Amino acid sequence: MKLRIAIIALACLGAVVGIAGCTTNGTRRTEGSDAGQQEGQQEFESTAMVLRLGDDSLLLVDRDTETPFVPTAIGDAEIVDIDGAAIAPEDLEPGNVVRITGNGIMLESYPGQYPGITRVEVIDEGAPGDAAAYDELVSQLWSEPDPSQPASASLDYTTDLAAVSLMPLTNGFTWSFKEDGQMQTVVADVPHPTQISRDDIPDACIDDAIEAALALDRPARSVSVTRWREDAIAAAAEKAGSPSDIDADALSGEQVEVALVDSTATLTIEPGWRYCAKVTFDEGTVSYVFTVR
Numbered sequence: 001m002k003l004r005i006a007i008i009a010l011a012c013l014g015a016v017v018g019i020a021g022c023t024t025n026g027t028r029r030t031e032g033s034d035a036g037q038q039e040g041q042q043e044f045e046s047t048a049m050v051l052r053l054g055d056d057s058l059l060l061v062d063r064d065t066e067t068p069f070v071p072t073a074i075g076d077a078e079i080v081d082i083d084g085a086a087i088a089p090e091d092l093e094p095g096n097v098v099r100i101t102g103n104g105i106m107l108e109s110y111p112g113q114y115p116g117i118t119r120v121e122v123i124d125e126g127a128p129g130d131a132a133a134y135d136e137l138v139s140q141l142w143s144e145p146d147p148s149q150p151a152s153a154s155l156d157y158t159t160d161l162a163a164v165s166l167m168p169l170t171n172g173f174t175w176s177f178k179e180d181g182q183m184q185t186v187v188a189d190v191p192h193p194t195q196i197s198r199d200d201i202p203d204a205c206i207d208d209a210i211e212a213a214l215a216l217d218r219p220a221r222s223v224s225v226t227r228w229r230e231d232a233i234a235a236a237a238e239k240a241g242s243p244s245d246i247d248a249d250a251l252s253g254e255q256v257e258v259a260l261v262d263s264t265a266t267l268t269i270e271p272g273w274r275y276c277a278k279v280t281f282d283e284g285t286v287s288y289v290f291t292v293r
Helices: 128-140 232-242
Strands: 016-018 028-029 043-053 055-061 067-070 079-081 097-102 105-107 115-125 155-156 164-165 169-179 184-188 210-216 224-231 253-254 258-261 265-269 273-280 283-293
Touching: 043 128, 055 128, 128 258, 155 283, 210 273, 224 232, 224 265, 232 273, 265 273
Parallel strands: 079 115
Antiparallel strands: 016 105, 028 043, 043 055, 043 097, 055 067, 097 115, 155 164, 155 210, 169 184, 169 283, 210 265, 224 253, 224 273, 258 265, 273 283
16 A cells, blocks of 8 residues: 655654644644643544545545545544444444544644544444545545555654654665566665765654654564664764765664564654664565654
8 A cells, every 4th residue: 555645844844733624623622721731732623534545544534624634643542433332443444434532733744644633433334435425535645556666664753842754764675576477676785874974864853752653654574773873973974084984883883672563663762863774574675764863
């Protein structure tokens, strides 16, 4: 499955919007009066139609504004059927009408990405035919993946100011696929992660350590993450004369604890480090690099 998402607001921009459609005509509910309560942490409710992109990914369309959005991190939300029984995201069916509760903050993209959903309640079971009215929209946003292209990834995390989706640098891969009935293998040789100029690496701008999710576009078999201190890389580049001349073997990296479930790897990221995630799929291995200044 390949979902076409146009990212507009990236990590350092800190740009967020209220969820288009979900907050425009939704109901706002202010939770608590703590001094640390942020405007973006107020709860919003709205109703949406459930659609499917391919066999697995969910797409929701706001019932008032017809605005499509992707419910990222929906696995962390409370989801109940029309009888109030707990269900899983995969139990939501095309044509269901659901009441969405969340913080209303969406990444400014198309379709929007909404990671702040806390509750999904089926209020009308509907029917697959109801979802068929959106077939043209689905065809615009979804296409079968090109088997010759390596898996892609996004780094998703939430700060006090923004819900962010960052596209890491694809840094080398070995990828096998069938073409005209024959297996083909492509190998991309690239510099070591420490030999890339920091300015050429996507940057997650955070002030403190936070949990992040590396979302992959297909299930993975394994993942390992290594990180290096950016100040050590900068010193090595100055000594060598350029990043490309760094002796990568002389820089010691450290392993990062990471948990993998299907197509999502979760890890803690911290300022001052450069990260490389090496992910193994059935088709091969792909490395993704990002930095945290």
